[in-house]
Amino acid sequence: MNKLKIYNTLSGKKEEFKPILKDHVGMYVCGPTVYSDVHIGNVRTFLSFDIVYRYLKFLGYSVRYVRNITDVGHLLNDEDSGEDKIGKQAKLMNLEPMEVVQHYTNGFHDVMKAFNITPPSIEPSATGHLIEQIEMVQEIINNGFAYEAGGSVYFDVEKYHDKFHYGKLSGRKIEDLISNTRDLDGQSEKRNPLDFAIWKKADESHIMRWNSPWGEGFPGWHLECTVMSTKYLGDTFDIHGGGMDLKFPHHECEIAQSKGGGKSEPANYWMHTNMLTMNGAKMSKSVGNVVSIEQLGSGDHPLLEKGFSEMVIRFFMMQSHYSSTLDLSSSAIAAAEKGFEKLMTAMETLKSLSTSDSSSVDVNTLVEKFATAMDDDFNTPILIAHLFDGVKMINSINGEKETISKSDLELLQNNMNSYVWNVLGLKPEESKGTKDELTEELMSLFIRLRKEAKDNKNYSLADEIRNKLTSLSITLKDTKDGTSWEKE
RNA sequence: GGUCUCGUGGCCGAGCGGCUAGGCAGUGGUCUGCAAAACCAUCUACAGCGGUUCGAAUCCGCUCGAGACCUCCA
Numbered sequence: 001m002n003k004l005k006i007y008n009t010l011s012g013k014k015e016e017f018k019p020i021l022k023d024h025v026g027m028y029v030c031g032p033t034v035y036s037d038v039h040i041g042n043v044r045t046f047l048s049f050d051i052v053y054r055y056l057k058f059l060g061y062s063v064r065y066v067r068n069i070t071d072v073g074h075l076l077n078d079e080d081s082g083e084d085k086i087g088k089q090a091k092l093m094n095l096e097p098m099e100v101v102q103h104y105t106n107g108f109h110d111v112m113k114a115f116n117i118t119p120p121s122i123e124p125s126a127t128g129h130l131i132e133q134i135e136m137v138q139e140i141i142n143n144g145f146a147y148e149a150g151g152s153v154y155f156d157v158e159k160y161h162d163k164f165h166y167g168k169l170s171g172r173k174i175e176d177l178i179s180n181t182r183d184l185d186g187q188s189e190k191r192n193p194l195d196f197a198i199w200k201k202a203d204e205s206h207i208m209r210w211n212s213p214w215g216e217g218f219p220g221w222h223l224e225c226t227v228m229s230t231k232y233l234g235d236t237f238d239i240h241g242g243g244m245d246l247k248f249p250h251h252e253c254e255i256a257q258s259k260g261g262g263k264s265e266p267a268n269y270w271m272h273t274n275m276l277t278m279n280g281a282k283m284s285k286s287v288g289n290v291v292s293i294e295q296l297g298s299g300d301h302p303l304l305e306k307g308f309s310e311m312v313i314r315f316f317m318m319q320s321h322y323s324s325t326l327d328l329s330s331s332a333i334a335a336a337e338k339g340f341e342k343l344m345t346a347m348e349t350l351k352s353l354s355t356s357d358s359s360s361v362d363v364n365t366l367v368e369k370f371a372t373a374m375d376d377d378f379n380t381p382i383l384i385a386h387l388f389d390g391v392k393m394i395n396s397i398n399g400e401k402e403t404i405s406k407s408d409l410e411l412l413q414n415n416m417n418s419y420v421w422n423v424l425g426l427k428p429e430e431s432k433g434t435k436d437e438l439t440e441e442l443m444s445l446f447i448r449l450r451k452e453a454k455d456n457k458n459y460s461l462a463d464e465i466r467n468k469l470t471s472l473s474i475t476l477k478d479t480k481d482g483t484s485w486e487k488e
Numbered sequence: 489g490g491u492c493u494c495g496u497g498g499c500c501g502a503g504c505g506g507c508u509a510g511g512c513a514g515u516g517g518u519c520u521g522c523a524a525a526a527c528c529a530u531c532u533a534c535a536g537c538g539g540u541u542c543g544a545a546u547c548c549g550c551u552c553g554a555g556a557c558c559u560c561c562a
Contacts, residue, residue: 331512
């Protein structure tokens, strides 16, 4: 049944997915550095891997999904004077670093929940794995691929490259890297500017520090992912994911650390999600073109005409493939919003379709297309296109232009429900506005009065009721089964 | 400067050698007292110039344009 193909960055090709163990999959995704609010670009990455996680489970795999929290070691830049991101924020906010970590971790979890992104099986944090990281550093030194200098420990890239291949993931040539970094080389204690820190000495101003064989310091950023992924998933696991911008140097360094530390190739499949752009440029904290989750929800941003719900944005993002860049614009999300509503309406209709003795529609073929789309490297835009074929089918049956048998209806319902709710992880919008009991009573009164007026051909009164409600941003919908209402 | 990716109809976005997704908008209908909503139908493409091929949006080359990575970023 399972012909799932995944684009593997390591080989540069789409490959058939073969897990190490028959029914189990180990997946590691680089999580956020919790020093500021997550933005909508972060959401895209975690959403993409949520689809991967959900689909693997849908296929029947038992998946162990590890996604870390980076709470130490992530420097503002790669120079020796680089400040730790968490530490800097802690000073700015006058807080204990762990308060900063907790604050933004909570925020991250709230956002993930709002977007219906499934929590991982294990969410380890870097500070919780200091012992393992120190052991790993020692192991790499013992193997001769790292050296101590002035209280810090650096990974010896050239020495590693003599035996292994530094650049195999990112396709970089070590000669180019050397020539590109030569001019940046200052009074560094590194033997080679390419070398990266796996343990950093903490200077006096540094508040996050731990004892180690090399003195007080803190672990290098790349190290935590190597340690935590292999600790929970084994030396070699199935899928390693992250944003495209982590491919180099972060993931390249992870491979080097694993092998330099005497372990095997860390992951069989490397998956990289592409960036979300805003006005054609990557949305990032350093560029400053970041749209926050709150701004997207409220529409309070110069580039947004209105606010959008999390589910609409989820749907919008899944209309493009994870490996393509996606440009965010108000009109594009608004278009997705209409489409999303159309899909949700059809899902509601699907619940109560009436059946016939035979089917005039071909449910089997449609349902097969759902699986084919997802098997082709999680192609959600194709899946959504086929789901809209399903929408058309549902509406035609509802309009009595087509018929469906009882067994076909069950097949259609099961599959539409599975793919829309479980695989894509969508959920119906909670009704906006205040639909409390009093409002419901009042509205049904208005609707009844208007109907009476209409029955008496008193259209001016009927229209007055409707216009007044419209001015209160309440929309009446006349259908053959009566009138319903909606508050904007 | 080096490495790489991409340019698809009014907009967003699939496609990866032949059968020209899908959504939104537009247009024409159905329904309706009229609307709205809903539904049905339908029109606009493959940056440009060459080449390979019986056949190219899809492969190759060049030109123009956009972006990413090489430094923190999902």
